[in-house]
Amino acid sequence: MKQTRYSITKGDLNLKNTTAALALLTGLSSQVQAQELNALVWCDHTDPALIEPFEEQFGVTVNLKEYEGTGAGLSIIEQSQPGDWDVLVIDGIDVPRAVEAGILAPLPKDQLPYDTLFPELVMADNHEIDGQVYAISEKFGYNTVSFNSDNVSAADMADMTRLWSGDFAGRLAVYDYYLPVMGMIAVGLGLKTADLKVEDLPAIEAALIALKDSAESVGDIVSSQTAIATGEVEILVGGGEFVTAGLTGEMPQLDWVIPDQGAVRWSQSIGVFADSKQPDLALEFVKYILSPEGQARLATSSCYWAMPANSAAGTVLTDEQMRALRWEDQAAYLARAQLYPAPDAELDAAMQDVWTRFLAH
Amino acid sequence: MSLRIEDRERRRAWALLAPAVLWTAVFFLLPFAIMAAMSLWQKTDDGIERTWSLVNYMTLFGNPTYIEALFNSLEITLIVTLLSILLAYPLAWIIAEEVPERYRRLALVLAVVPFWTSYIVRSYAWSLVLAKQGVLNTALEGIGLPTLDISNSRAAIVLGFTHFFTMLLTLTIYASLTQLPPNLRRAAADLGAGPWATFRHVILPLTAPGIAVGAFLSFALCIGDYVTPQILGGGNDLALPQLIMLQLGRRADLPMVAALSIVLMAVVTLAYLVVARFMKVAR
Incomplete structure (x- = not known):
């Protein structure tokens, strides 16, 4: 800062x-x-x-x-x-x-x-x-999936659950902000971000841990953007136009898409x-x-x-x-994006605990 | 008359000490006391509740993720300190013993160069070197060798730290080596000791303070560093400073931040006590 x-x-x-x-x-x-x-x-x-x-x-x-x-x-x-x-x-x-x-x-x-x-x-x-x-x-904008179209296609990104299936192991980075990424995974699991409850977190955590197993890195906006722009990774989970739009002129191969399940709107x-x-x-x-x-x-x-x-x-x-x-x-x-989750204090603390475990994994 | 001189000297000594004592009191003891007090408060939805309890410490030691972060930090720091000693000693020896005197200053300057760049620049430089398509892998590919996948990993963190602390230890060990009287080695040789026995029984014990001081500095700086693990670890290894930043940046939980910081300070203090005992300066 x-x-x-x-x-x-x-x-x-x-x-x-x-x-x-x-x-x-x-x-x-x-x-x-x-x-x-x-x-x-x-x-x-x-x-x-x-x-x-x-x-x-x-x-x-x-x-x-x-x-x-x-x-x-x-x-x-x-x-x-x-x-x-x-x-x-x-x-x-x-x-x-x-x-x-x-x-x-x-x-x-x-x-x-x-x-x-x-x-x-x-x-x-x-x-x-x-x-x-x-x-x-x-x-x-949207927290969704940014990708390098030289390596993967929009069709590859259509099913969000593939991100934590191991199909892209070592080829993806995750944006280090718990609310949008956990919200996105909730959308991928068919949950409503507005209705998230503490009881939903185990399923989200399981997907997050699987995602971490496939992740090359987890970083802030600048690190994430650098990772996909330098070719370190091909996919950025939690990315969107805020990652790629400014680079359109120099790197037209960087693209983003909203998967079939939807995305999170920030x-x-x-x-x-x-x-x-x-x-x-x-x-x-x-x-x-x-x-x-x-x-x-x-x-x-x-x-x-x-x-x-x-x-x-x-x-x-x-x-x-x-x-x-x-x-x-x-x-x-x-029409296809849901708002960020808006957790109360208890759910927020529980979400942050999950995110800390995700980072430590 | 003699009493008056002693009094005057005592007052003079206190006057000379006063700025340092004041500095330490205002900029170390006072903030430390505030931090210690805050570690016993609790963060609530309405702000900070100033009642004393050990809740933060119980949470800290009862949470496996927090304990893991503490052990991650300890593990990384101990590996870095050990590797740095192993690399720095021969380097300091070469500079002190093998490099001709006229080039020695240049060699020392080269050893100090990494200190002239900031942590962030140095860490980003290493991330560029170690990246999948970075300098190292390009070079390996160029000579037909397999590439390495060590970016965004603990290995990258250890490498980045070791690069820096090897140089720090080189300086402290070099200072110890150059202070050794040359006749000690001659005396050892006269008494029949070979080069290895002379090193083991004469040189190494006499340069141990230089190793210990450098090792402690490396330990203290390494375990508290946030930037290097953040940049080179790629978010794949949670260390204690990162946990502290998560509590500060995401939760604004200052009491928990204080508790984690106290634990960090306790670890550094323990390391100091070990070093002090080793150097036999513990009082």
Whole structure:
């Protein structure tokens, strides 16, 4: 994880630092602090091409800290002081958890682009609590199967259970994130991710252990992407467009498919911290990310590509980018994908125990 | 008068010691005490419950996966430390005894070069070397030999660690070797000892402190390292630091993280006591 201050590359750092130092000396620190926005985000938000236009438009610096997985994000928040953060990007399914913990502030629904949001991404059950909107979807995609079409075909991937049958031993890697991969295996076993129970876990664990026996490696986004891009493996379990879309130009042989049983849909949401010291600026950032331009930049972020939640991004994306994102196929994909599992605390702990045993196997 | 001088010297000694004591108290003892206290708290759905109990330790020692991670770490660390000693001693000997004096400095610089790169860069470099289609296998294929499948494995972790710690041990053993008075070897020869007997009964015991210090440093750094197993192990071997990161990153369970860290520190302390006893400096 890293803290990134994009103003460093903009050449005005000295001026800003000098201003900040003078302001602190003269008791104007609050004004200077108002020029910085602190966001806790997934790595796709750290692309300068996404952040710099906002910084330039509002004359502010956006400080970004990236994390991977809601647990990691909550850990950072727990270790922070109230007011440290202004904007949070979080898995869509974890928004209720964040609201319950008092982390997120209500958002003004009428200022957000609900009219052009993909209907499946409204996710009112997740984002609206007691009639108040606390977050809005910004990007989505699928945890499914990425593969190298030089070595395996889409037909090979049609039956998800083949992944843990031993047919591809030593030829696959697994994305190291328990929720999507366990959700995916649940889908492969014919279970509904929304109805997962502790009693379902033994069957999922058995499949996971069999999958591990066939796996060359288990790694984070970057390691997984590297493994399939370098030919170390031919198949990435838990991958999807976020692994391959950005590499379409250089490596057209990298492909992804939703197996017959279906796949898991991930979505990330954005909201404003309840204790943000500059909620107005934070809201402007949310609105920028949800704008057609912000959405197009976020969808094609250098960290990973994926579908924007706001369909209006289609007016900004190029035809080539939309092809790489498989824009036209989204209706079919959305129909076949189930949301991430949204476990309660007990099921979450049990799932993490299973995942720890999977890693240790 | 003499008492006054003693008093003054005592005060001076304390004044000189004060910064180090303060540093240790603020940056080691205090955080350690907080961590020890936190290891006795519990994570609940509402945050951290600050009541004392041994629940985390009971969970830790009652969970086979956690015990396995501890033993994985110990096994990897002991293998790496042993291999590093076996490789470092001859290397240090060659530099100290066989390399002409004018090239010795260059040889030492070459030994130190791995320290100039970060863990991450070094580990990724090894992953490129050991990959299925990496440098090593390409070279093996080029000379008609069978390729090796050791990427993403414990062997890769051991190799990556051993590369680094061999260099560390080379430095400590080299320092011991160059401090040996040459007349000890002459005396041994005069008394009829052959090269092997001289090495075994004179040189090895006298260089043992260098081996012990290097071995302890290797042990402490190796058992606590997260990056190398993560990159070179390919998620196929769960070690204790990775378990700690899982608890921190996925569960935000700081009390369990503290308990695991205390266990890690206890293992390192035990290793220190063994080394201290070996060096007869234990008080």
